[in-house]
Amino acid sequence: MRVLIVTAGSWGDVAPYTGLGVRLRGAGHDVTVATHERFGRAVTAHGLGYRALPVDPRQELASQAGQGLARAVSPPVAMARVARMARDFMPPLAVGVAAAVRQGADVVLSSTVTDPLCAVLGEAFRLPSIGVYLQPVRPTAAFPPLVTGARSFGPHGNRLAAYALQAGTDRILAPAARALRRELGLPRQWFGGLLGLPRGRTVLHGFSPRVVPRPADWPSAHKVCGYWWPQPDPEWEPEPRLLDFLGAGPPPVFAGFGSCVTAEAPALSALLADAMRRAKVRGIIQAGWSGLHMENDDLITVREVPHAWLFPRTAAVVHHAGAGTTAAGLRAGVPAVPVPVQLDQHFWAARLHALGVAPPRLRFQRLTAESLSAALTEAVHNPALRARAGELAAALAGEDGTRQVLETVERLA
Numbered sequence: 423m424r425v426l427i428v429t430a431g432s433w434g435d436v437a438p439y440t441g442l443g444v445r446l447r448g449a450g451h452d453v454t455v456a457t458h459e460r461f462g463r464a465v466t467a468h469g470l471g472y473r474a475l476p477v478d479p480r481q482e483l484a485s486q487a488g489q490g491l492a493r494a495v496s497p498p499v500a501m502a503r504v505a506r507m508a509r510d511f512m513p514p515l516a517v518g519v520a521a522a523v524r525q526g527a528d529v530v531l532s533s534t535v536t537d538p539l540c541a542v543l544g545e546a547f548r549l550p551s552i553g554v555y556l557q558p559v560r561p562t563a564a565f566p567p568l569v570t571g572a573r574s575f576g577p578h579g580n581r582l583a584a585y586a587l588q589a590g591t592d593r594i595l596a597p598a599a600r601a602l603r604r605e606l607g608l609p610r611q612w613f614g615g616l617l618g619l620p621r622g623r624t625v626l627h628g629f630s631p632r633v634v635p636r637p638a639d640w641p642s643a644h645k646v647c648g649y650w651w652p653q654p655d656p657e658w659e660p661e662p663r664l665l666d667f668l669g670a671g672p673p674p675v676f677a678g679f680g681s682c683v684t685a686e687a688p689a690l691s692a693l694l695a696d697a698m699r700r701a702k703v704r705g706i707i708q709a710g711w712s713g714l715h716m717e718n719d720d721l722i723t724v725r726e727v728p729h730a731w732l733f734p735r736t737a738a739v740v741h742h743a744g745a746g747t748t749a750a751g752l753r754a755g756v757p758a759v760p761v762p763v764q765l766d767q768h769f770w771a772a773r774l775h776a777l778g779v780a781p782p783r784l785r786f787q788r789l790t791a792e793s794l795s796a797a798l799t800e801a802v803h804n805p806a807l808r809a810r811a812g813e814l815a816a817a818l819a820g821e822d823g824t825r826q827v828l829e830t831v832e833r834l835a
Contacts, residue, residue, distance in 0.1 A: 423835045426527035427554070428456045428519055428536045432479050432681030432711075434746030435533060436461045437652035438556060438628050442531075443470045444653050445824040446831060456522035468653045473525060475518040477511045480711050483683040493787060504765070508594040515539075516598040520605075523547065529834050531827070534559060538599045541623065546606040550834050553625035554827065556745045557766050560625070560644055561585055562637035568766040626827050629745070632817055633752065633773060648823025649749050654728050664706075667722050668735055671704050674720075675798060676732060677740040678708030680747055682763045682786075691716040693791050694740070700795035703737065703802055729754070738801035740794070742786070743771035752779065755815030757807040759797045761786050778810040 425446055427439045436457050443453040447470065454471030458479060465472045483489075485507075516539050523530060523543045529550045532540035537553045544551030557568055561584030563577035568587075575583050603611065624643045627634075628650040636646040668674070677694045684690055691707065695716040698705040704720045708727065715723045729747065733739055733754030741747045743760040748770040751758045758780040760771035771783035781800045784793055801807060 423831065424452045424454070424526060424528045425531060425831060426454050426456060426473075426523065426529070427531045427533075428475075428522060428540055429533035430457060430475060430477070430479075430515060430519075430535050431533070432483075432744070433461060433464075434680060434744045435535070435556065436464070437746055438650040438749075439531075439533070439554070440465060440468050440470065440653040442554070442628070442650040442824050442827060444468050445650075446828060449828055449832070451831065454527070456519065464655065467656060473522040475522065476514045477518075479681065480683065482507060482511055483681065483711065489683070489685055502590075505590070505593045509597075512595065512598040513601070516602050519543070520602060523549070529831060531831075535595075537625075538595045539602060542599055542602045542606065542608065546608055551623075552830060553623060555625055555627050556629065557769075558627060558629070558634055558637075558646075560637075560640055561588070562639055564635075564637035564639070565769075568769040624830065626830060628823060629749065630752075630818055630821055630823070632814065632821075633749075633777065645826055647826040648821035649753070649818065650823050650827075651749075651753065652728075652730070652746070654730060658726075658728060660727070660731070661724070663722065664724055664727070667704075667706070671720075673735060673737040674704035674706050675701075675738050675740060675802065676706050676708065676736045678747075679710050679712060679714070679742045679761070679763065679786075680708075680744050681711050682742050683711045687712040687714050690714060693789065693794070695721055696791035697794035697798060700791060701798040701802070703798060706732070706736070738798065740798070743767040743774065743783070745770060748774060752777075752811070752814055753818055755812045757801040757804070757811050759784070759794070759801050761789060761794070763787075777814060779807055779814060781807075 427443055429436055429439050439455055443455055447453045454473055455465045456473040457475055459474045460478055462472050519536055519539045520543060530540050530544055531552050531554045534555045534557050540551050561581050563580050566574050566580045567584040622643055627646045630648050631646045691714045694707055707714050707716055707723045709723055709725050717723055729750035733750055733756055736756055738757045738759060739751045740759040743762040744767055758774050760774050760780055760783045762768045762771040762783055763786040774780035775782050781797045784797055
C-alpha cells in the first residue's frame, strides 16, 4: 500500500513520523513523507520517499510576527498572533499539501495542522485519510486545552475552554480549507477548525497513555497509541570534543530550546551559563534555531546532537517542553526543567511536573538565572525526581506505539 504521511511545523513535528514511516516500510508498505524542504534529507536518509511542502518554519519563527509569538504572555495573545501569521503561510501550505496528495497515495496519514486539509482532499479523491496527532486537541473534561497551560477549569470549564479555543483555531485553518473545497468543487460545509473534523474520523495519537491517559469522553475512534520514536540519523557521529567533555567530569546538564527562535540569543546564552554556574553543574548548550552559544571550562555548545543519544548521558535537561523534546527526556529517564515558550509547550510542561519528573515550569518570558538555578538544583539533587523518571522510562520502553497505526493501515489494505 502507498502510504503518504503529511506533516508541517518544526523538526519536532516531523521527527516522530520518520520512526512511524520506517515501521510501516518494514511491514512492506511504500511510505512517503510530505513536509518542508528543510527536513527533506532527514526523511530520505531513512529510505523513505519525500515530497516537498512550501514554507520554511524557521523563517516564519524568525520573522517579526514569529518573534511576537515568542513574546506572547497569555494564550489569547498567542492565538491572535498565530492567526495573523497563518494568513500568510496557510494558503501556500494548502497548495503544497494538495500537490503532494495529487501525486498519488492509497492512504493519507496527516498531522494535527495538516489534517483539516487532508480531510478535504480525502473526500475529494475518495482516499482513506487518518489523523496521526502528536498533541491531544480533542475537547475533554479531563484536562484544559493545550494552549491554556497548567490551570484546570474543572470538568465543565475544561470543555467550554476547549470549544472557545476551537473558535480561535477556526480562524487559522478554516479559510484555507474552505478555499480548497471550492477549488475541488466540493459542496460548502461548516468547518469547525482543528476540532471540528468529520464525526467518526479515526485519529491516532503518538504519545503514551502513561503520559496523557486517554480521556473517557473522547470518541471511540480516537486512540492513544504510544510514542513514535524518531529514527536516528545513520550518518551522525559524536564530535570528539563532545565525547571528551562528557568523559571529563560528572554528567552535565543539557539546555536547549530547539525550534524556538529568539532575537536575544546572546542574553539567553549568558543567562543559561549564569544559572549553571550558580547551580554548580557542568553544562551542554544546544545552539538550536536561535544560535545559542556560550563556552568555558564547564560549558560547551553543540549543534545537532540526537536527543536519544545525549539525554541518557546527562543529569537533567532544560528545554522548551515541545512535544518531541518532552518525549525524548521521558525516554531517557532523566529529570526535566521545562521552560515553555508558547502554545502546547505549557501543556507538556505541566504534564512533566504532574508526572513527578520535573519541578514546576518556568515561564520563558520571565526566566531569570536565579529561578533557573533553583530549578536546576532541584532537578539534579532530588532523588525522587530521578527515581520517578527512571520508572517512567522503563515503562515507556515496553510500549509499541507504532503497532496500532500499522494495524489500522493494514485493515484498510
